[in-house]
Amino acid sequence: MASTAETIPPPAPEERERLTRIQIDRSCRQTVVWYYASAVFWLLTGSALALIASIKMHTPEFLADWEWLTFGRARPAHLAAMIYGWGSMAGVGTLLWLQARLTRTRLPFPTLLPATAVIWNLTVAFGVAAILAGYSTSIEWIEIPPATAVLFGFCIAVILAASIRMFRQRESKHTYVSQWYLFGAIFWFPLLYVSAQIFLHTPAAAGAVKAAANWWFAHNVLGLWFTPIGLATVYYLIPKVIGRPVHSYHLSLLGFWTLAIFYNWAGTHHLIGGPLPAWLITVGIVGSVMMFVPVVTVAVNHHLTMVGHFHYLKHSPTLRFVVYGAMCYTAVSFQGSLQSLRSVNEISHFTHYTIAHAHLGVYAFFTMVMFGAIYYVAPRLLNAEWHSAGWIRVHFWSTAAGMAVYWLGLTWAGWEQGRMMNDPRVPFLDIVKFTVPWLWSRSAAGVLMTIGHLSFAWLFWNILRQRGAYLPGPTLLARKGEPAGAAAGGGE
């Protein structure tokens, strides 16, 4: 019995939990929605640039009168739009929401964090424009001007400060594995980006050493920025969606720490056969092969978590994208470890094989996982449901099929191209002509993928517009057995 002095009983533990979840998600709304919306914009921009670059490869007279779209500019602009625009912004949005959820605290800096989204957008726009205007630095994966380091550095500093603040205020005794990956990403990326810009644009790394710095950077953007964010997302979303904890938490920790040890050495596998000391390249190959350990660990763990629950793929958009992505992570990593062996690299290097591999990583793994994350997070931030299951299916099947066509076509073309290039009897022009039909298949794949992206943008636009007043009650979708919208309205 409450004493007469207490007039209002404290909320029951369940209610307190639910309120907190609403408050957590609500605190993320401004920032994360800004980042996601920007990411979708850059996805479309990057897709357009991708199609232009792809078509120009087999049909060079396409848009040839517009010098600012020449292949040498369109392709790096595509890279910049996708890496720093789509990938990084979808990644940051997901990173911030995941950390808010994992630490069960509000997202801090409600003015400064959304401002970083604006600054980030302007920086990417500046970078893409600079490339199209002819100011590309010609250093792969980092063609944008070095001045961007200051702007990105500032944004990341704010995001890192937010991450640290949330972590220090965390409620849970346990630091879930995703939190480890996310801290890795947010801590490593600024060091990586800033030091790479310094190495590459000062006398620090000149001549052949510049190439080593270039690929140390580029590979670590994959390994220490995108991969940890992607894996953190998979480790959180698969268990969350199917309602079952990770099969072996021990394995998940092993996977994280071995990734942290091995991944960053792998960069010089991009320079096999190049004018660098053999030991430097061998170090890269060893690091790449050692990656089998974390990759197999993660694959086994995710598979055993999903076993018996694969039927949920029929029901959950998030799960479809995330599981597709997780499987492709395993595939691309296996391929990458093999590709780093000198005997394989002898054939695959400097061919379309490498491009197929790159897209298997950044697209089939990272991008698909990000799609899954956005499908999960956006309704919870916007208190609205995705407006059409049909368009979600279009999105999934076009991108999944498009990626398959892309990879199969260019892998075959690249391997044959490599074999023929190693054969001095084959004239070079014959090899070029051989690749042309496969480049057409890549453009076709690109069209399919772009159709998927347009569907996704349409879906995102619609869920943005359904934003209404703050709604009390659970931010969840309807419970099992209830139609959508039943739980969202009417406050509880």
Add this chain to the structure above:
Amino acid sequence: MNHGPKSAPRGGVSHPGASCIIAKGNFVAAFYIALWGLAALLGATAIGALVWAIRRGEFEQLREASMSIFDDEEPAGEVTDRFPGKRI
């Protein structure tokens, strides 16, 4: 133009503006110190993080840690995502 060994920049590195860097050898040395220092710092923080985790018992309560993403609102055993308008 004479590009013989005596006139090449010290250290054999050629970069626009290199000629205006006085005492270039010091710069290179400083760079290596900074580079190895950064690498050592990164490695040390990683090891520090690992030690911190072990001492906090993160590697002992694995079951609880794996369950930490569930709560009363979204308990283990409940599916939390589906296509819009559909039931599970």
